[in-house]
Amino acid sequence: MTLRWMGFVENVGSVTTVHSAVSRAGHSVQWFTELNDMLKELSSAQGAVVFLKTSLAYDVYELCREMSLTYPYVAIILLVPAEELDLKKAMHTGAVDAIALPPQEQEVIQAVREAENSVRLKMARILTNTSRVQKEDGRVLTVCGTKGGVGKTTITVNLAVAFSKSNLKVAVLDLDLQFGDVAILFDSQPKRTIYEWIKEEYEYSRRNLDRYMIHHSSGVDILPAPLRPEFADVVTGEHVRIVIAKLRREYDLVLVDTPPFLVETGLVALDNSADILLITSVDLPTLKNSKLCIETLEALGMKDKIKVVLNRDTKVEGITQEMIENVLGMPIYSRIPSEGKVVVASVNKGIPFVLSHSRSAVAKSVFSFAAKLRANQGLVKKTSQKSMLSRVFSR
Numbered sequence: 001m002t003l004r005w006m007g008f009v010e011n012v013g014s015v016t017t018v019h020s021a022v023s024r025a026g027h028s029v030q031w032f033t034e035l036n037d038m039l040k041e042l043s044s045a046q047g048a049v050v051f052l053k054t055s056l057a058y059d060v061y062e063l064c065r066e067m068s069l070t071y072p073y074v075a076i077i078l079l080v081p082a083e084e085l086d087l088k089k090a091m092h093t094g095a096v097d098a099i100a101l102p103p104q105e106q107e108v109i110q111a112v113r114e115a116e117n118s119v120r121l122k123m124a125r126i127l128t129n130t131s132r133v134q135k136e137d138g139r140v141l142t143v144c145g146t147k148g149g150v151g152k153t154t155i156t157v158n159l160a161v162a163f164s165k166s167n168l169k170v171a172v173l174d175l176d177l178q179f180g181d182v183a184i185l186f187d188s189q190p191k192r193t194i195y196e197w198i199k200e201e202y203e204y205s206r207r208n209l210d211r212y213m214i215h216h217s218s219g220v221d222i223l224p225a226p227l228r229p230e231f232a233d234v235v236t237g238e239h240v241r242i243v244i245a246k247l248r249r250e251y252d253l254v255l256v257d258t259p260p261f262l263v264e265t266g267l268v269a270l271d272n273s274a275d276i277l278l279i280t281s282v283d284l285p286t287l288k289n290s291k292l293c294i295e296t297l298e299a300l301g302m303k304d305k306i307k308v309v310l311n312r313d314t315k316v317e318g319i320t321q322e323m324i325e326n327v328l329g330m331p332i333y334s335r336i337p338s339e340g341k342v343v344v345a346s347v348n349k350g351i352p353f354v355l356s357h358s359r360s361a362v363a364k365s366v367f368s369f370a371a372k373l374r375a376n377q378g379l380v381k382k383t384s385q386k387s388m389l390s391r392v393f394s395r
């Protein structure tokens, strides 16, 4: 597949630095000063990376949104003066990246790489979906840890995006039913949640779930926790069992976030999971708690599914990996470093750090964690022509 490189600007002279940086990355951009001329070219292109520069004449974010909905094979990079740059808005409107003007060469090269990967993945998704039929159900991974604040939600959200970036169709089910904040970490304000699904569908023997999911621009779909803590009691283990079964049919991977205690709904998720990601950290109260959690899961016959994840991994005087593994009686499967600056910045922006700070140490560790899980579990893409295509086209 040959990618086309195009750009829409009012004045070609204003993007010479971008042009030469892209050339140095090995590509030649064809610039258009008339939008229609570019769109004509685009409609016959197999795959394309498009630069859109801000202008007083149009709203570049709105243009980006429309183009990403109309052209599924396109990755859009915005060119915006540094003082006007709104990365969050850019991502919401479907851009793969936004470069602050005047541009840094390294930034352009990085954006070019991201865009190339993104458009190739989109193509691969569409091609696989239309050519392969696979009946297998998706895999369920439940993230747990019986200590508050160990990083369950942070890891769930970023792992979900990392998997989605590697071309899997991913759903996140927020089972922290009272205080779930998965939607917030995706900067989404849901109107419908699992609670509305129960009230509007389940109780009328209808089961349509898609309407209740948030379709995030990262590719991850989210079934949020109820909007009010008192609605949590409505959700039962049976609801969770049905929701998970439905999600497994539609998605390659279902990631479930849970509260810091074991309740019936969470236990149903654990029971239906292929893997249990137990999040812990290098402090004694948490390790003790994790040990108890492992013992409980062992008593429930689920120990084999546990993978221990050491979050906020920092060197602590006198504590070695061997000591931690001895306390837990299990090996550590993955280690995620502590990187408060990046994590907090990402939470405040409402953009998972694997997107907003993809080159940070913490993001890299999540990518390797996802790759390890994927390699070990033989996670495969499933195909559901209707839903996948409609997803790509509805972005």
Ligand SMILES: Nc1ncnc2c1ncn2[C@@H]1O[C@H](COP(=O)(O)OP(=O)(O)OP(=O)(O)O)[C@@H](O)[C@H]1O
Pocket: 145, 147, 148, 149, 150, 151, 152, 153, 154, 155, 176, 258, 259, 260, 311, 312, 313, 336, 337, 338, 339, 340, 341, 343, 344, 347, 362
């Ligand atoms: N690797 C990390 N480095 C730095 N800060 C982190 C890291 N992981 C999580 N945090 C921070 O720790 C806090 C708790 O994280 P998070 O909400 O993900 O935990 P949780 O286990 O889901 O909590 P709860 O049990 O309350 O649901 C957050 O402020 C988050 O930003």
Ligand SMILES: [Mg+2]
Pocket: 152, 153, 154, 176, 181, 257, 258
């Ligand atoms: Mg949480």
